[in-house]
Amino acid sequence: MREFYGGDTRRAHSFHFAVLVFDVATVVFAMICGVTLFLRLAQVVFRPYKVRIPCDVCDLQRHEPDAVHCKACGNLLNIPDEGAY
Ligand SMILES: [Zn+2]
Secondary structure (H helix, E strand, O other): OOOOOOOOHHHHHHHHHHHHHHHHHHHHHHHHHHHHHHHHHHHHHHOOOOEEOOOOOOOOOEEOOOOOEOOOOOOEOOOOOOOOO
16 A cells, blocks of 8 residues: 555545545435435325215215215315325
């Protein structure tokens, strides 16, 4: 190593430090990406297919999350949603 860097061990050490920082940054970046993807997957898997909003007219309990009207009686529903992503 001493021969490779022409005897400049300080430069060799800073090179190793840079490689270490790059490695750690890569691992942290990969972890953040993985956690984000996992959370998105969990969100999709555990999101209920239907929401429990009782209809005022016919008292039907479960509706599609994006429903505007009750599918049984056609009453206008007021399902709160998070809006578009
Ligand atoms: Zn209804």
